[in-house]
Amino acid sequence: MTKAAELAKMGEVLTNSQIGGRRNIVINGAMNVAQRSTSVTGIGATATYFTVDRLGVAINGTTAGRVTMSQASDGPSGFANSMKYDVTTADTSIASSESFGCIYRIEGQDVQQFKKGTSDAERGVLSFYVKGTAKTFVVEIRDDNSRQQSHTFSVTSEWSRVVIPITADTTGAIDDDNTTGLTLVWWLHAGTDFTSGTISNDWVSSVNANRMVGCESIFSSTDNEFFITGVQLEVGSQATPFEHRSVGEELRLCNRYYQEYNYDRHGYNLANGHAVNNSQSIYTYTYYGGEMRATASVSTPSVSNGYRFLLFNYDHSHSTIPNIDNPSRLSVQFGNNQNTIVGGHGARLFLNASGAKVKFDAEL
Amino acid sequence: MNITSAQYQQSDVTNQNDSIKATIDGEVWVVGIDPDNRHYQAILEWAKIDGNTIEEVD
Numbered sequence: 001m002t003k004a005a006e007l008a009k010m011g012e013v014l015t016n017s018q019i020g021g022r023r024n025i026v027i028n029g030a031m032n033v034a035q036r037s038t039s040v041t042g043i044g045a046t047a048t049y050f051t052v053d054r055l056g057v058a059i060n061g062t063t064a065g066r067v068t069m070s071q072a073s074d075g076p077s078g079f080a081n082s083m084k085y086d087v088t089t090a091d092t093s094i095a096s097s098e099s100f101g102c103i104y105r106i107e108g109q110d111v112q113q114f115k116k117g118t119s120d121a122e123r124g125v126l127s128f129y130v131k132g133t134a135k136t137f138v139v140e141i142r143d144d145n146s147r148q149q150s151h152t153f154s155v156t157s158e159w160s161r162v163v164i165p166i167t168a169d170t171t172g173a174i175d176d177d178n179t180t181g182l183t184l185v186w187w188l189h190a191g192t193d194f195t196s197g198t199i200s201n202d203w204v205s206s207v208n209a210n211r212m213v214g215c216e217s218i219f220s221s222t223d224n225e226f227f228i229t230g231v232q233l234e235v236g237s238q239a240t241p242f243e244h245r246s247v248g249e250e251l252r253l254c255n256r257y258y259q260e261y262n263y264d265r266h267g268y269n270l271a272n273g274h275a276v277n278n279s280q281s282i283y284t285y286t287y288y289g290g291e292m293r294a295t296a297s298v299s300t301p302s303v304s305n306g307y308r309f310l311l312f313n314y315d316h317s318h319s320t321i322p323n324i325d326n327p328s329r330l331s332v333q334f335g336n337n338q339n340t341i342v343g344g345h346g347a348r349l350f351l352n353a354s355g356a357k358v359k360f361d362a363e364l
Numbered sequence: 365m366n367i368t369s370a371q372y373q374q375s376d377v378t379n380q381n382d383s384i385k386a387t388i389d390g391e392v393w394v395v396g397i398d399p400d401n402r403h404y405q406a407i408l409e410w411a412k413i414d415g416n417t418i419e420e421v422d
Contacts, residue, residue: 298393
C-alpha cells in the first residue's frame, strides 16, 4: 500500500469508526445541567421534567410511592454530578398497571446513524453508571414504531458501569424529524401488567407484559435510593469511555428543549418594545437563547412585583406578565394593555424580584 | 399532565388563534399551537374527554 493509500485508509477509519467525531448521542449524560431546579420533593404522580435537564419522570398507572428527585453532588471517578431518586413514601402494594422510572427521549433526526429499518442497520451501545440500594431494575429501549428491547441491570451500593449492547434492527425505520424517535427508560417499579411475560434483549414488537420483566421496586422502603450518571448512547459494538463535554456546550444543547430567563441567575433584563398607541397597549419582545425544537410553551410563576414595565411616565410592576402572545420557536411577545400610556414611547420589561422567571419549554 | 383549563389566544399580528392559555399541573402556560409541542398534544387529548373544552377567545 502506498503512503497516500495508507493515509486515506487512516482517514476512513477515523471518520467511520467509534474513534472519530462526537460519539455520545445523549445530551446532559453527566447530569451537569439542572435549569429547572436542583431538588424537587413529592415526585410520583406526574410524568414530566423536574430537575436535571432532559431526564424526565416516567409513570404508568397510579403509585402511592414518592421520591425526592435531585441533582446530587455524587458520582463515579471523573463525574461531579448524578441524578438521584430518594424514596420518601413507600408503596409495597403494587397494582398491576403501575410503573415508575426515569426517561430520556431523543429526536428521530438525531438517531438516523443507526440506519434502523434498513439492511445496513448498525448496532449500538448504551452505557451508564449507577449506585444505590441493591436492586435489579430494567432499562428499556423503544423506537417510534412500538418496537422495543429490555435489559435487566443490577445496582449496588458502589458505583458501577452498566453496558447494554443494542442489536441492529433491519425493521422499523425511525422518522427523520424533530419528534421522539428513540426513548430510553430506566424502570424502577413495575406491576404485573409489565412483568408477567418474557423479556427480550433483541428488538421485538412491544408487548406490555414483556417490557419490565425482572424489575424490582424502588418503592419497597423509604431507605431506598437510586443514582445514575454518565449516560452514553453510541453507534458501534463497544462501549467507549464516557465523552465529557463542557457545561457550556451541554447547556446550549439543553436549550433546544428548555430555557429560562431567571432573575436569580441572569439578572433583570427581559424584553424591549414600545407603546403602540393611545389605547393602552404595550408590546415587548424577547428572543430565546437559540432556536428551540418546537414552538415553545411559556410560563411565568407568580411573584409579588416580579415583572416590571418601564416607559416614559409609566412604571408598574405585576405579579405575573399580563399578556404572553405570539410564541414561536425563537421568540415571544410580552404585553400589557391595561395602562394609561402614551403611544410611541419605548418600553422595557424587567424581571424585578427574586423568584421571577420566564420558562420556555419545547421538550419531547 | 393534569390540565384544568384551556382557552385559545389570538395573535394581534395575524388575528388567528396561535396559542392556548392553559393551566397544567397547577401552572399557567401559554402553549404554542404546534403539533410537536407536548403541552399542545396533551391539551388535544384532554379536550377529547367529555366535559373538557378549549374555550374560544374572549
